[in-house]
Amino acid sequence: MAMLSIRNVTKRFGGLVANDNISFDVEQGALFAVIGPNGAGKTTLFNMISGFFAPTSGSVHFDGADITGRPQYQVSEGGLVRTYQLVQLFKDLTVAQNVMAGFHRVTRGGVASALFRPGWMRAQEKHIADKTGELLDFVGLGGRGDMLADKLPYGQQRLLEVARALAAEPKLLLLDEPAAGLNVQETAALADVIERVNQRGVTVLLVEHDMGLVMRVAQRIAVIDFGRKIAEGAPAEIKTHPDVLAAYLGGTEAA
Ligand SMILES: Nc1ncnc2c1ncn2[C@@H]1O[C@H](COP(=O)(O)OP(=O)(O)O)[C@@H](O)[C@H]1O
Ligand SMILES: [Mg+2]
Incomplete structure (x- = not known):
């Protein structure tokens, strides 16, 4: 059974199409990653899954329920828990x-x-x-x-x-660029923790820019570029996919 099912999700901000007709399934127990260059629309996708805002069109199903447009507190009570791209701890x-x-x-x-x-x-x-x-x-x-x-x-x-x-005992844990700003050792420690979280039975959806981390831990990967899903598959397929190489190598930053 799919823990998370995204169907034809589109998000427009005025004239900008931040997510364009994106669909994929995250199976229960999976460690799934969404990758893409900066500005590709990864956080936007997370914001719709976690109920921060509703999609312009399309649907999101989580754990058997249609959660499209539901507010964040309801979604998290259902067991979908996220972290943010910027650290959000209580500093005091x-x-x-x-x-x-x-x-x-x-x-x-x-x-x-x-x-x-x-x-x-x-x-x-x-x-x-x-x-x-x-x-x-x-x-x-x-x-x-x-x-x-x-x-x-x-x-x-x-x-x-x-x-x-x-x-919060999540069924699905969403991690938004957890390796951003980490050095090599810190990234390795994080990768290890993410793998062990998944081994505890938590389904993980990871959004990452760091290709090395994704290739190491993810079982399945969707690639988005300019708001569109351009590829989906196992890490080995993604690594050699011509559109993925073009998106990463043709962009302003190296993978
Ligand atoms: N709340 C918002 N209002 C307007 N534009 C937004 C908003 N959130 C994101 N965007 C735009 O949507 C595009 C995708 O951004 P984002 O989802 O943050 O990309 P990523 O996480 O892949 O770097 C960018 O062009 C960004 O400027
Ligand atoms: Mg982002």
Whole structure:
């Protein structure tokens, strides 16, 4: 079954067609990547999938439901969780607190329960604390929970974002250029974490500019250029696809 199904999605901003009739399926359990040069329309596509704005036309189905045009909070409650192209951490909170902020989808309780702290709530707090430690270990940030998030090196802030996203127990995790600005070692650490996230059973949709990362981790790749899907296939096919080579080599930046 497709976890995510994108059909004929088009997005216009005035006269600009940022996404032009894009279709693809992300199967349950897959690690799927969307690549394309800067300005190709990758983030726009993410914004429509995650409910940041609606497509001009076309549809998005997630986990069996039509989520086209649904608001972001509804989409994320359904288990579709994203990270952003620019790091979006709570800078004044600790590393652990940033992860805890990710649990809102899977926890219950309001102001009253916070005051009276019934048994289930204390159990829930213990669960969150344990789970936070486990997630920090998972991304390689064990022992850093009490640091201010802002003090982490950039590559580790990226990993922290992944840990926070995992706290929400996503069915589908959307990562928007997670390797942007990372050095070679940081990119390798991130690639390893992304692969292990997928091995935990989380379907991953990765948008990336870094071809090396994509070729290493993705099982299937769609390529977009000037808003259009120009190719889709396994990494080996994509690597040698003439239109892909033209888009990357003919553009202003090297792959
Ligand atoms: N909210 C917006 N309003 C107007 N134009 C936008 C908006 N978001 C993106 N665009 C335009 O759509 C095109 C695709 O952008 P984007 O999806 O960010 O590309 P990518 O993520 O592949 O670099 C660009 O020309 C960009 O300027
Ligand atoms: Mg982008």
